[in-house]
Amino acid sequence: MWDKSPTRRIARFALLLAAALILSWVEAILPFQIPVPGVKLGFANIVLLYVLYTDSVPSAVTFGILRALLSGFFLGRLSGIFFSLCGTVLAVCGMALLKKCRCFSSLGVSVAGAVLHGVGQLCAASLLLTPAVWSMLPLVGISSAACGVVTWLPLRILGRYEGILEPLGGKNMNKD
Amino acid sequence: MNQKVRIWDFLLIAALVAACACAWLIPRETGASATVSVDGEIVAVLPLSQEGEFLLPMGGRVVVRDGKVSLCDAVCEDKLCENMGEISEEGQTILCLPLRVSVVISGEVDAYVG
Amino acid sequence: MRMLRVFGGMLALLLLLASCSPGVTVTETRVWAYDTLCTGKVWGDRNYADIFESAAVAGQNLLSSDGKKQFTASAGGDSLPMSEDLYRILSMAQVLWEKTDGVFDLTVAPLSALWDVNSASAPPSAEAIAETLSNVGWDKVTLTEESLIFSAAGMGIDIGSVGKGYGADQTVAALKKEGADAGVISFGGNVVTFGQKEGGLFRIGIRDPKQNEGGTLGVLTITDASVVTSGAYERFFEYEGEVYHHLLDATTGYPRQSDLLSVTVVSSDGAQADLMSTALWLMGAEKGWQLYQTLCRTEGFSPAEVIFVLQDGTVRISDGLKDSFALSAAGYRMEAP
Numbered sequence: 001m002w003d004k005s006p007t008r009r010i011a012r013f014a015l016l017l018a019a020a021l022i023l024s025w026v027e028a029i030l031p032f033q034i035p036v037p038g039v040k041l042g043f044a045n046i047v048l049l050y051v052l053y054t055d056s057v058p059s060a061v062t063f064g065i066l067r068a069l070l071s072g073f074f075l076g077r078l079s080g081i082f083f084s085l086c087g088t089v090l091a092v093c094g095m096a097l098l099k100k101c102r103c104f105s106s107l108g109v110s111v112a113g114a115v116l117h118g119v120g121q122l123c124a125a126s127l128l129l130t131p132a133v134w135s136m137l138p139l140v141g142i143s144s145a146a147c148g149v150v151t152w153l154p155l156r157i158l159g160r161y162e163g164i165l166e167p168l169g170g171k172n173m174n175k176d
Numbered sequence: 177m178n179q180k181v182r183i184w185d186f187l188l189i190a191a192l193v194a195a196c197a198c199a200w201l202i203p204r205e206t207g208a209s210a211t212v213s214v215d216g217e218i219v220a221v222l223p224l225s226q227e228g229e230f231l232l233p234m235g236g237r238v239v240v241r242d243g244k245v246s247l248c249d250a251v252c253e254d255k256l257c258e259n260m261g262e263i264s265e266e267g268q269t270i271l272c273l274p275l276r277v278s279v280v281i282s283g284e285v286d287a288y289v290g
Numbered sequence: 291m292r293m294l295r296v297f298g299g300m301l302a303l304l305l306l307l308a309s310c311s312p313g314v315t316v317t318e319t320r321v322w323a324y325d326t327l328c329t330g331k332v333w334g335d336r337n338y339a340d341i342f343e344s345a346a347v348a349g350q351n352l353l354s355s356d357g358k359k360q361f362t363a364s365a366g367g368d369s370l371p372m373s374e375d376l377y378r379i380l381s382m383a384q385v386l387w388e389k390t391d392g393v394f395d396l397t398v399a400p401l402s403a404l405w406d407v408n409s410a411s412a413p414p415s416a417e418a419i420a421e422t423l424s425n426v427g428w429d430k431v432t433l434t435e436e437s438l439i440f441s442a443a444g445m446g447i448d449i450g451s452v453g454k455g456y457g458a459d460q461t462v463a464a465l466k467k468e469g470a471d472a473g474v475i476s477f478g479g480n481v482v483t484f485g486q487k488e489g490g491l492f493r494i495g496i497r498d499p500k501q502n503e504g505g506t507l508g509v510l511t512i513t514d515a516s517v518v519t520s521g522a523y524e525r526f527f528e529y530e531g532e533v534y535h536h537l538l539d540a541t542t543g544y545p546r547q548s549d550l551l552s553v554t555v556v557s558s559d560g561a562q563a564d565l566m567s568t569a570l571w572l573m574g575a576e577k578g579w580q581l582y583q584t585l586c587r588t589e590g591f592s593p594a595e596v597i598f599v600l601q602d603g604t605v606r607i608s609d610g611l612k613d614s615f616a617l618s619a620a621g622y623r624m625e626a627p
Contacts, residue, residue: 036260037271037272038271038273098188103182103184104184104185104188105180105181105182107181107185107189108182108184108188111185111188111192112188112192115196125271128216129213129216129271129276130213130216130280132269132280133269133278135267135269136269137199138196138197138198138199140196141192141193141197142197145192145196149189209506211618218618218620220620221505221506221618221619282509283493284493285495285509286474286483286492286493287329287474287475287476287483287492287494287495288476288494288495288496288497288506289476289479289481289494289495289497289554290479290496290497290520290524
């Protein structure tokens, strides 16, 4: 009952969004970066995945778009917003589909999301810049996949302390 | 969320990686020229056969040396484009997302018209 | 274990795919014909140099069995005998003459000879032009399936450039008949491609009309088509600061002013592509585009695609080429659809 309260749900959404933005910022000030354009570790993806698993798909899509927009503004990467949006939308939609088909655990979903994020960015770049960017697909895809595994790990650990941020009490949310 | 990792996860990952890696199997020829574009508009075409460099309008240089192309002194915040090193094969690309600069290697053409 | 097997299977499949390309002979050959260098690169199970050379030379006999490119009437009523192919080509030229209001005219030959742009250093006198112009005009010839009849002595036609397009098509037909898999041949800049090589389609470079030193405007990635480009930049001379080029207006007798830098035509018919590229260039960007769209619906013309390069650097391209043409020169921009 308490879980379904809209106020609580909004507050929780906002809290998670703030967490994702902080993670984006932390990632931006890290002294090292993935040496492939468009590919990031994607700490914020941890939170996105968490929202996807503990809230609804529409929430996750909204979350992804808001996070892309806000981190673009906050981190002063205005030029990157379109790329980031394309990547996020493709990633969230793909992850939602994969999660629906119930064959894959959060690992598969996380990695697929990361790869799709890279593919989405390439789509944007091929539209805005040149179609030749597709030659970078192997590099972008494989390094994204690796990042997908890395960001899945904290989520796995988080799963053990489910009580800290208890999920919204849906029926199928956290059973499997 | 603490579901068990299944074989399908690994198959999915393998399939994704394999799909991306397939692009590496396409045979690549040595390139003939480098096309420099800003915001999708071509600003320069540099032949790989001769040493040369092109000053980007927003700062930074595209340098051709020994038939290889690299981006130097980029003015973007992440400098990833510089880290991409030198490219020389057909289809290879240097990309700078913040500056919207792309450098693409084109191959030799089979014939000229006219 | 199961995963290992799956991986093994994938790997085996990839190796199989990579190894199933059979031995292919690539023949590179060249021959002098049509007063120009004719080059060919042919992929197939054997060496095709002999076929290429004999077909290229044989294709020169479009006008007469001795390989002549020009025909000049020595008296009124003189006629040029027709072959089926020549009739088809001249019929297209006749349609183009009608649709360009006489600006494009294959009987411009005496005038071209007078101007002789290749070796001239000064334009001919106005009187000479006016005099020669009286011997020019498709309205003064009669085309039938048997012959082309000229009404006056001194009239004539020159099928030099159409002949190249025709000959290249004939050569490709001969190569295909002998079992060649793929090839790209160029008869002095008239390019024909067929089949697919190991890397896929062919990359055909289109010259940058603003650069004399062979810059590339863009690259067409195609096959099974003839590609021909016309532009004033190809042959010209300068006299007292004026540029005189080889694309003459048959109604005035002088080089035609056009707002086009070049016109490229892609078609399955090389002779048609050659005729069209010249006629479209003469018409200019607006009228030329209208003419192109008319010709798409005209009987006797094969489907064709075009690339117009305007003086202001705009590149206008027909829908069929949108995905196969990539600009590769600075200073040009694709026209928004």
